[in-house]
Amino acid sequence: MTTSGLILSLLTSAAMLALGAFAADRPLLAIFPAVLAVTWLAAMRFGWRWFPGFGLATFLILAAVGIWMDLSAIWMLAAGITALLAWDLSNFWFRMLVLEDEDRKQAERSHLLRLGLAGTIGAALGAGPLLIRPHLTFQWGVILAIIAFIGISFLVRWLIHQK
Amino acid sequence: VVEDAPVQRVPFLAALAYLLVLAGLITLRGEIIALAMPVIVMLAFAYLTLPDGARLSIITRILSAERVSIDAPFTVKVRVHNEGEHLENLRLEDQHSPLLRVVEGVDRRQIRLRSGETFEWEYKLAGPRGYHVFPEVKVTVSDALGLVERTAFIPTTGRVFVLPPFKRLRRIYIRPRQTRVYSGNIPARQGGSGVDFFGVREYQPGDSPQWINWLANARHPDHLYSNQYEQERVADIGIILDCRRLTNSIKDRSLLEHSITVAATLIDAFIKEGNRVGLLLYGQYLQWTVPGYGKKQRERLFQALAQASLGDSQIFAKLVYIPTRIFPANSQLVLISALHEEDIDILVRLRLLGYHVLVISPDPIEFEQQALPHTPQVINAARILRLERQLLLQRVQRAGIQAVSWDLNTPLELCLHQALSRPPFHIAALYREFR
Numbered sequence: 198m199t200t201s202g203l204i205l206s207l208l209t210s211a212a213m214l215a216l217g218a219f220a221a222d223r224p225l226l227a228i229f230p231a232v233l234a235v236t237w238l239a240a241m242r243f244g245w246r247w248f249p250g251f252g253l254a255t256f257l258i259l260a261a262v263g264i265w266m267d268l269s270a271i272w273m274l275a276a277g278i279t280a281l282l283a284w285d286l287s288n289f290w291f292r293m294l295v296l297e298d299e300d301r302k303q304a305e306r307s308h309l310l311r312l313g314l315a316g317t318i319g320a321a322l323g324a325g326p327l328l329i330r331p332h333l334t335f336q337w338g339v340i341l342a343i344i345a346f347i348g349i350s351f352l353v354r355w356l357i358h359q360k
Numbered sequence: 361v362v363e364d365a366p367v368q369r370v371p372f373l374a375a376l377a378y379l380l381v382l383a384g385l386i387t388l389r390g391e392i393i394a395l396a397m398p399v400i401v402m403l404a405f406a407y408l409t410l411p412d413g414a415r416l417s418i419i420t421r422i423l424s425a426e427r428v429s430i431d432a433p434f435t436v437k438v439r440v441h442n443e444g445e446h447l448e449n450l451r452l453e454d455q456h457s458p459l460l461r462v463v464e465g466v467d468r469r470q471i472r473l474r475s476g477e478t479f480e481w482e483y484k485l486a487g488p489r490g491y492h493v494f495p496e497v498k499v500t501v502s503d504a505l506g507l508v509e510r511t512a513f514i515p516t517t518g519r520v521f522v523l524p525p526f527k528r529l530r531r532i533y534i535r536p537r538q539t540r541v542y543s544g545n546i547p548a549r550q551g552g553s554g555v556d557f558f559g560v561r562e563y564q565p566g567d568s569p570q571w572i573n574w575l576a577n578a579r580h581p582d583h584l585y586s587n588q589y590e591q592e593r594v595a596d597i598g599i600i601l602d603c604r605r606l607t608n609s610i611k612d613r614s615l616l617e618h619s620i621t622v623a624a625t626l627i628d629a630f631i632k633e634g635n636r637v638g639l640l641l642y643g644q645y646l647q648w649t650v651p652g653y654g655k656k657q658r659e660r661l662f663q664a665l666a667q668a669s670l671g672d673s674q675i676f677a678k679l680v681y682i683p684t685r686i687f688p689a690n691s692q693l694v695l696i697s698a699l700h701e702e703d704i705d706i707l708v709r710l711r712l713l714g715y716h717v718l719v720i721s722p723d724p725i726e727f728e729q730q731a732l733p734h735t736p737q738v739i740n741a742a743r744i745l746r747l748e749r750q751l752l753l754q755r756v757q758r759a760g761i762q763a764v765s766w767d768l769n770t771p772l773e774l775c776l777h778q779a780l781s782r783p784p785f786h787i788a789a790l791y792r793e794f795r
Contacts, residue, residue, distance in 0.1 A: 250369075250372055253376070254376060257376055257379075257380065257395065257399075260395055261380060261383050261392050261395055264389055264391045264392050264395065265383075265387055265389060265392070270391040270394070273391070273395065274391070274394060274395055274398075277395045277398060278398045281398050281399060281402065285402070285505060288369065288506070289506065292470075292506065295468060296466075296468070296469075296470050297465075297466045297469075300469055300470045300471060301470075303471075303472065304449075304470050307448065307472065308504075308505070308506070311405075311409075311504040311505060312505060314405075315398075315401055315402055315405045315504075315505060316398065318401050318405075319397055319398025319399075319400075319401035319402065320398065322397040322398070322401055323394045323395065323397035323398050324394075325394075326390055326391075326393070326394045326397075327390075327391055327394050339385075341381075341385070341393070342381065342382070342385050345377075345378075345381045346378070349374050349377055349378060349400065349403070352374070352403055352404070352407055353370055353371060353374040353403070
């Protein structure tokens with residue numbers, strides 16, 4: 198189930214980026230996500246545990262570049278979310294290797310459920326601003342940056358001290 | 361499989377979120393900031409679903425046996441009770457010696473444990489000789505997505521001795537100079553009731569008529585003479601196991617396991633005959649198990665043997681530091697060692713101090729040759745070394761020390777039976793002469 202979910206989300210992510218590129222008449226840009234997705238799958242096969250992180254960062258950067266190049270923001274957001282899901286499933290897949298079948302099935306079921314929930318909320322919160330399209334001035338940008346900086350810093354500090 | 365480091369995922373996700381927000385602000389594109397939202401949601405999800413703390417107050421481990429033989433499987437049962445809040449992702453890893461291997465089931469579980477619920481699982485382990493402890497259970501709780509983990513090591517009890525193998529021997533003939541007062545199987549060098557003929561003395565009231573020596577009476581009709589038999593008693597026996605790397609280690613292989621098998625076999629045989637046996641492990645340091653009798657002592661000695669390991673100490677590189685004072689005077693000493701040339705002087709010194717010394721030496725040449733190809737060079741080298749070893753053993757025997765070389769191709773019980781089940785040749789010859 199995890200493997201299927203991982204392959205599906207990876208292919209979806211690559212397809213979204215490719216579709217965005219095709220929609221903007223830049224088919225050459227579709228090659229990068231396709232290659233990345235195939236390499237990611239190969240990395241899973243060879244047990245390169247560092248690759249999912251690299252893959253996620255690359256997918257998100259590609260999506261951000263795509264938005265900057267005026268490709269469809271919805272496609273790019275969808276690509277970013279599915280890449281995030283693929284990253285999480287990759288890590289989960291590695292964790293599952295050490296478990297026995299009984300535990301694996303139960304953990305898979307509940308993890309996929311929770312991941313789906315987190316993905317849906319993320320998609321909703323990400324798609325909201327895209328539909329409303331608020332105008333971002335410099336002042337609002339600075340305020341938002343400060344809030345984001347403080348908020349994420351507190352969150353990260355709290356999370357990494359949970360030993 | 362190498363464990364992942366989940367805590368690194370949080371800074372990674374946060375860095376990505378920062379990067380996207382920053383990129384959105386620089387380019388003044390809200391869509392890029394929106395791209396950061398799923399990442400931030402994932403971090404928030406971890407924050408909200410991470411349990412405050414696990415209260416797993418009751419963790420018990422039950423072992424099916426506290427002493428097993430080598431590679432014999434034993435069952436480990438772990439029981440966990442959750443007295444705290446509901447734990448969605450709970451990973452339990454039973455910590456045990458890396459030498460033990462799991463032969464059935466798994467030693468780690470990933471479960472969901474509701475409040476007040478008890479979870480129990482069991483698995484089977486097997487392993488090599490040794491003393492293996494189970495110090496703790498590693499408990500890890502994580503958030504719903506496994507981004508953040510809290511780990512604790514909960515101390516538990518549990519230990520298992522994997523005892524060395526041994527062979528059953530019927531009798532070992534030893535003849536120390538001094539024995540103890542209790543009756544046993546070892547000739548005490550004193551006349552009295554026994555089995556073996558000891559001498560003739562004048563008849564004394566109370567002597568059994570069966571003991572009367574009629575031949576002596578025929579020669580001296582004025583007096584009555586009766587036979588005396590040698591008393592048989594228990595003895596003090598000190599077993600010295602040589603654990604030095606110098607004599608045991610040959611490249612990456614060790615002769616120690618063979619020496620331990622010899623020690624265990626002798627301990628079993630001596631204790632069975634009612635002797636008082638002590639054990640000195642001479643290697644990294646001196647580990648002395650005080651002498652004693654009976655099954656409890658046998659267990660103590662076997663446990664000490666289970667913990668024996670090779671030692672590299674510079675101080676104990678030679679046998680010169682064998683503490684002779686811990687062995688009763690004139691008692692029997694048994695040294696189990698592959699023997700080094702420099703050990704001869706120490707053995708002679710022990711003999712001069714009045715101890716009756718028996719050396720049992722697993723053959724290191726045979727042991728080394730087993731791992732080498734059968735080329736003419738190896739065979740010739742082995743022959744030369746065998747001659748040297750033969751000379752070494754002859755020097756030992758000339759000092760009045762009984763020496764037994766164990767060719768590892770011969771079964772141990774056969775070797776010991778041939779060498780130790782009857783009196784040595786010179787003693788047997790004396791008996792014949794005396795009769």
